[in-house]
Amino acid sequence: MALPDFIFDRVTADIRQQMEGIAALTEQLARQRLSPDAQACVSGVSEAADSVRRMLTAALDLRQVATEGLRLEAKPLRLRELMDEVQDHWRAAAAMAGVTLLVSYDGDPDAAVISDRVRLLQVFDGFIGEAMGGARREAVEASLKAQAAGGHLRVEGRVRGPRDPAWETRELEARVRDVASQFGLEVALGVLLARRIVEDLGGRLTDEVNPGAGHTVIFEMELEETAAAPGPERRTTSRSAHVLVVDDNATNRMVAQALCEMFDCTCEAACDGLEAIEAVRNGRFDLILMDIKMPKMDGVTAARAIRALGGEAGEIPIVALTANADPDDAAGYLAAGMDGVIEKPMKPEHLLAVLQQALNGMAGETAVA
Numbered sequence: 001m002a003l004p005d006f007i008f009d010r011v012t013a014d015i016r017q018q019m020e021g022i023a024a025l026t027e028q029l030a031r032q033r034l035s036p037d038a039q040a041c042v043s044g045v046s047e048a049a050d051s052v053r054r055m056l057t058a059a060l061d062l063r064q065v066a067t068e069g070l071r072l073e074a075k076p077l078r079l080r081e082l083m084d085e086v087q088d089h090w091r092a093a094a095a096m097a098g099v100t101l102l103v104s105y106d107g108d109p110d111a112a113v114i115s116d117r118v119r120l121l122q123v124f125d126g127f128i129g130e131a132m133g134g135a136r137r138e139a140v141e142a143s144l145k146a147q148a149a150g151g152h153l154r155v156e157g158r159v160r161g162p163r164d165p166a167w168e169t170r171e172l173e174a175r176v177r178d179v180a181s182q183f184g185l186e187v188a189l190g191v192l193l194a195r196r197i198v199e200d201l202g203g204r205l206t207d208e209v210n211p212g213a214g215h216t217v218i219f220e221m222e223l224e225e226t227a228a229a230p231g232p233e234r235r236t237t238s239r240s241a242h243v244l245v246v247d248d249n250a251t252n253r254m255v256a257q258a259l260c261e262m263f264d265c266t267c268e269a270a271c272d273g274l275e276a277i278e279a280v281r282n283g284r285f286d287l288i289l290m291d292i293k294m295p296k297m298d299g300v301t302a303a304r305a306i307r308a309l310g311g312e313a314g315e316i317p318i319v320a321l322t323a324n325a326d327p328d329d330a331a332g333y334l335a336a337g338m339d340g341v342i343e344k345p346m347k348p349e350h351l352l353a354v355l356q357q358a359l360n361g362m363a364g365e366t367a368v369a
Contacts, residue, residue, distance in 0.1 A: 013323050013344075016056055020345035021251040022049040024258045058189035061122075062196065070200040072116045076226050079113065079146050079155065080105050086124045086142060090132070099132055100139040107146030113153050113223035119197050124157065126194025127217045129187045131161025138162050152222040160216040241265045241286035241355055246276040246302070247321065248294040252344070256289055256321070259351050273297025277305050280313050287358040288318045290338065300336045307337040317358040321346065 026046040034042065064071065087103040094101035124142060131140045141160040146153045198205050203221030210216055243265050245256040257267040268283065270276040272294045280288070288306070292299040303318050319340040320333040330341045340357070342350050 012056060012060060016053065017323065017345045018251065019049050019053045019056070021255045022046075023053065024255040025251070028254075028258050055189055058122075058193045061193055062189065065193075065196050065200065070119070070197065072119060074114050074116055076112050077115050077117050077120075079107060079111050079144060079153075080109050082117065082120060083142075083144050085117075085121065086128070089121070089125070090128055090142075093132065094140070097132060101128075101132075102139060102141045104141075104143045105146075106143065107153075111146050111153060112226045113155075114226050115201075115223050119201070122190070123194045123197050123219060124159065126190035126192075127157075127159035127219075129190045130217075131159055133187050148225070149222060151225060153225045154220065154222050157219045158216055160210065160214055162214055241358065242284065243267050243355075244270060244276065244279055244283070244285045244288045244316075246270045246273070246288060246294070246299065247291040248272055249291075252291065252321075256346060256351075259346060259348055260355075262348060263352060263355055265355065273299060273302025273305070276302050277309075280306050280309065280316065284312075285316050287355065288316055289321050289342070290318050292320055292322045292333070300333065300338075303333075303337045317354075319354050319358075 023046060026042050026049065029042045030039070030046070083103055083105040087101070090101055090103075128140060128142055138161070141158070143158045145156045145158075148154075195205060198219045198221065201221050203219050206218040206220075208216045208218060241260075241263075243260050245253050245260070245267055246269070247253045247256065248271050253269045253271075257269065260267050268279060268285075270279050273290075274297045276288065276290065277297075279285075290299040290303060294302075297305075299320060299322075303320075306316065306318065307314050317339045318337065319342055320330075320338050321342055321344055322329070322333075323344040333341055340354050342354060
């Protein structure tokens with residue numbers, strides 16, 4: 001019997017949430033004073049969790065692209081900063097593998113386009129991961145060239161690395177199967193996703209065998225040029241906040257608290273809605289992060305009860321934490337007196353947005369992230 005889609009979606013969402021939790025907890029552990037052996041163990045756990053997250057993300061993206069088409073979040077983007085991010089992302093992995101990684105950008109330093117930063121990074125990640133898998137004390141080169149083309153920018157990305165000269169003559173399915181057997185499923189999924197993104201963006205892919213040793217993947221596309229792109233967002237709030245984290249899952253509570261501490265916030269925790277109401281009665285909070293599905297009392301009921309307290313306690317901003325943040329459900333949470341919704345697994349930038357709104361006053365505003 002085939003696995004129903006809703007079961008598959010629930011399982012993958014739970015796996016992703018737990019992996020996010022492991023990543024946040026290992027980050028917290030890494031800040032502690034540990035012995036070298038313990039630090040190595042923490043690093044190993046973190047790398048394994050990151051690998052699982054990347055594989056899951058790539059698999060879900062491929063499934064979504066095949067069934068719904070590619071989803072894009074097009075925003076202004078500086079191409080030079082994109083390549084800086086590529087280099088920063090792969091620097092440690094290259095050093096550990098003993099590979100010389102050369103990343104370059106050829107074009108106007110301020111050139112900016114309207115495109116999806118995450119998707120373009122996934123393209124480079126897929127092809128660099130493939131090249132790194134075949135490199136043994138050799139060099140991998142990643143470059144991006146941008147040229148003006150009548151209101152657009154013609155961009156050409158190249159990733160060069162060692163490869164079997166017979167590679168170009170093989171069918172794509174055979175190539176990917178070979179990549180999976182040699183370098184692992186994560187690399188194979190990354191290659192498939194990179195190729196699909198380029199195709200769906202209207203780009204052109206070329207596989208080129210270099211004279212002598214080596215192979216280059218070339219992708220070309222035209223992107224809409226824009227005058228300027230915003231610089232990196234600073235992760236800061238105007239002042240510290242005291243946050244109540246309400247969740248029946250201990251890992252989820254620790255993850256939320258770790259993220260709050262990233263922004264210099266203090267936290268208290270509650271395991272269900274009843275504990276949350278008691279905490280609000282006895283303490284002062286700037287924000288409540290409220291899980292929805294909990295035993296004893298769920299988050300919606302707890303939010304209504306807190307609003308009924310009146311006074312300052314009844315006006316504390318409440319943000320729902322949920323794995324199900326579709327518009328209908330989000331509207332129900334807002335109707336129950338909540339001020340916003342954050343989808344699980346919670347991302348730092350989403351938490352930052354609601355913290356800033358809470359500290360600046362959320363009257364008349366709602367946040368869905």
